[in-house]
Amino acid sequence: xxxxxxxxxxxxxxxxxxxxxxxxxxxxxxxxxxxxxxxxxxxxxxxxxxxxxxxxxxxxxxxxxxxxxxxxxxxxxxxxxxxxxxxxxxxxxxxxxxxxxxxxxxxxxxxxxxxxxxxxxxxxxxxxxxxxxxxxxxxxxxxxxxxxxxxxxxxxxxxxxxxxxxxxxxxxxxxxxxxxxxxxxxxxxxxxxxxxxxxxxxxxxxxxxxxxxxxxxxxxxxxxxxxxxxxxxxxxxxxxxxxxxxxxxxxxxxxxxxxxxxx
Amino acid sequence: xxxxxxxxxxxxxxxxxxxxxxxxxxxxxxxxxxxxxxxxxxxxxxxxxxxxxxxxxxxxxxxxxxxxxxxxxxxxxxxxxxxxxxxxxxxxxxxxxxxxxxxxxxxxxxxxxxxxxxxxxxxxxxxxxxxxxxxxxxxxxxxxxxxxxxxxxxxxxxxxxxxxxxxxxxxxxxxxxxxxxxxxxxxxxxxxxxxxxxxxxxxxxxxxxxxxxxxxxxxxxxxxxxxxxxxxxxxxxxxxxxxxxxxxxxxxxxxxxxxxxxxxxxxxxxxxxxxxxxxxxxxxxxxxxxxxxxxxxxxxxxxxxxxxxxxxxxxxxxxxxxxxxxxxxxxxxxxxxxxxxxxxxxxxxxxxxxxxxxxxxxxxxxxxxxxxxxxxxxxxx
Numbered sequence: 087x088x089x090x091x092x093x094x095x096x097x098x099x100x101x102x103x104x105x106x107x108x109x110x111x112x113x114x115x116x117x118x119x120x121x122x123x124x125x126x127x128x129x130x131x132x133x134x135x136x137x138x139x140x141x142x143x144x145x146x147x148x149x150x151x152x153x154x155x156x157x158x159x160x161x162x163x164x165x166x167x168x169x170x171x172x173x174x175x176x177x178x179x180x181x182x183x184x185x186x187x188x189x190x191x192x193x194x195x196x197x198x199x200x201x202x203x204x205x206x207x208x209x210x211x212x213x214x215x216x217x218x219x220x221x222x223x224x225x226x227x228x229x230x231x232x233x234x235x236x237x238x239x240x241x242x243x244x245x246x247x248x249x250x251x252x253x254x255x256x257x258x259x260x261x262x263x264x265x266x267x268x269x270x271x272x273x274x275x276x277x278x279x280x281x282x283x284x285x286x287x288x289x290x291x292x293x294x295x296x297x298x299x300x301x302x303x304x305x306x307x308x309x310x311x312x313x314x315x316x317x318x319x320x321x322x323x324x325x326x327x328x329x330x331x332x333x334x335x336x337x338x339x340x341x342x343x344x345x346x347x348x349x
Numbered sequence: 350x351x352x353x354x355x356x357x358x359x360x361x362x363x364x365x366x367x368x369x370x371x372x373x374x375x376x377x378x379x380x381x382x383x384x385x386x387x388x389x390x391x392x393x394x395x396x397x398x399x400x401x402x403x404x405x406x407x408x409x410x411x412x413x414x415x416x417x418x419x420x421x422x423x424x425x426x427x428x429x430x431x432x433x434x435x436x437x438x439x440x441x442x443x444x445x446x447x448x449x450x451x452x453x454x455x456x457x458x459x460x461x462x463x464x465x466x467x468x469x470x471x472x473x474x475x476x477x478x479x480x481x482x483x484x485x486x487x488x489x490x491x492x493x494x495x496x497x498x499x500x501x502x503x504x505x506x507x508x509x510x511x512x513x514x515x516x517x518x519x520x521x522x523x524x525x526x527x528x529x530x531x532x533x534x535x536x537x538x539x540x541x542x543x544x545x546x547x548x549x550x551x552x553x554x555x556x557x558x559x560x561x562x563x564x565x566x567x568x569x570x571x572x573x574x575x576x577x578x579x580x581x582x583x584x585x586x587x588x589x590x591x592x593x594x595x596x597x598x599x600x601x602x603x604x605x606x607x608x609x610x611x612x613x614x615x616x617x618x619x620x621x622x623x624x625x626x627x628x629x630x631x632x633x634x635x636x637x638x639x640x641x642x643x644x645x646x647x648x649x650x651x652x653x654x655x656x657x658x659x660x661x662x663x664x665x666x667x668x669x670x671x672x673x674x675x676x677x678x679x680x681x682x683x684x685x686x687x688x689x690x691x692x693x694x695x696x697x698x699x700x701x702x703x704x705x706x707x708x709x710x711x712x713x714x715x716x717x718x719x720x721x722x723x724x725x726x727x728x729x730x
Binding site: 186208211212215219248250279281282 | 417448
């Protein structure tokens with residue numbers, strides 16, 4: 087996979103400052119997500135990875151700075167334009183965030199019915215396709231979220247995120263809580279979907295294996311800003327104690343070795 | 350994938366002039382045109398045989414919705430086969446292949462058809478079975494709580510004084526204003542009713558007996574208990590239920606601590622102390638409400654009101670009313686805690702069981718009160 091298929095930016099954060107009370111999470115943060123790439127955000131616990139994701143998808147208004155998503159100034163848009171923009175974005179929340187009173191198929195069909203104005207039967211047919219694309223067996227569509235395993239919840243949530251054919255997909259810790267086999271399969275699924283649909287993928291992760299298998303670029307979040315955003319090799323060689331510890335600690339070395347074996 | 354190409358109308362034409370029929374798809378095959386395309390595709394599907402070939406060169410935009418329709422039109426397997434020797438814009442081949450792959454999965458089994466009458470009967474049967482199971486569970490739980498009390502009483506070190514006092518504040522003290530206000534209002538309403546009816550017989554003075562009798566024997570304890578069922582049973586169920594969701598109950602057991610002793614006994618004991626006190630407050634406030642109405646609209650002065658109570662009312666009624674309070678309290682607390690333990694893993698379940706705790710405890714309180722009334726009648730109390 088090429089690092090940058092093209093250089094135009096799908097999402098940009100400029101001088102973003104986020105704070106909760108006296109606690110400053112981000113200060114003067116800049117980040118660019120390029121079209122067609124898989125950008126992984128890494129950082130220690132509490133470094134504000136999820137806050138950054140929420141800021142870029144419009145759930146957390148920054149105290150300062152601008153966020154441009156798909157070419158629009160996200161926080162300057164009026165309600166209607168915001169809604170139009172949000173339809174072009176898919177988000178997979180960490181716990182899946184499936185609507186617990188709806189079956190999986192209904193979860194996926196909901197945005198299709200509400201936004202694409204399809205009737206129930208058409209939406210159900212498309213929902214079944216998205217469920218299959220997310221790698222779930224067809225009978226999973228009738229199940230309620232409470233009846234699914236962790237891996238199936240992630241896949242169902244991915245099917246819902248893909249419902250409206252988004253241009254950019256945001257994933258918050260997609261492989262957290264999955265067993266290694268499930269996590270590896272999920273990584274492959276994301277790559278397949280990226281290649282098939284030309285998606286841009288923005289993911290927050292702690293999973294080093296995910297970084298080595300699917301990330302085109304890695305952005306390291308530390309000291310309230312993006313320390314470095316580049317290809318994995320360049321980031322891993324950066325002169326920074328935290329980065330060295332992260333990529334060259336025992337787990338980092340194991341993941342690197344595993345990636346080298348498979349490729 | 351959605352592209353920035355302006356959305357032109359999507360078209361599909363059947364060109365049957367030459368030997369093999371040719372399907373020419375053009376325009377934007379996207380979600381936006383899904384509805385109109387579905388109609389066209391459904392109409393064409395009956396006409397095309399297995400021989401038709403696809404020409405996708407005129408497509409301006411394609412997303413998964415459009416790809417699904419192409420798959421439905423040509424059949425996913427034929428689309429897969431045809432992909433290899435088709436000329437396609439970059440990215441389209443992968444998209445079509447992925448969708449065709451996904452579509453070859455077997456269709457899901459259809460949900461079973463409703464069987465109207467049978468479903469109704471099944472539902473009634475299930476509800477009845479659940480009802481009896483709940484009663485059996487409650488009896489088992491009541492036994493376990495009594496057993497827990499019996500085991501804990503001889504060991505003062507295991508008394509959870511702090512937890513009990515905290516619960517007493519939460520369930521008793523904090524509930525005083527609402528109990529006092531509501532019973533005062535109900536007392537006034539009963540006095541009005543009594544005065545209106547008794548005026549026909551020129552017996553308005555008996556309003557005093559009516560209000561006092563009703564509140565000492567029934568209304569004081571019943572109103573306090575129903576308020577507690579709404580306020581406390583629900584909070585017990587929610588507290589213990591969210592602890593279950595969090596696996597805190599399991600953590601307690603693993604640490605060798607008894608959840609019954611840690612969580613249930615303080616709540617049950619606090620409730621059994623709180624409800625009699627609240628019942629007493631309810632009686633006083635209800636009678637005060639009646640007294641106010643009597644003073645304002647019936648010219649029965651408070652002094653006369655109290656003298657009538659002293660002369661007419663047997664203290665037995667007070668003891669009967671107050672005696673029911675600990676029993677109701679025990680049942681309400683036990684049902685609240687039991688529903689909390691029944692919570693199964695999700696936040697939604699917490700909500701369901703909280704509701705269930707309120708419904709069951711109000712139901713139980715009224716049933717037990719009716720049984721007590723019959724008992725007292727037979728005993729001539």
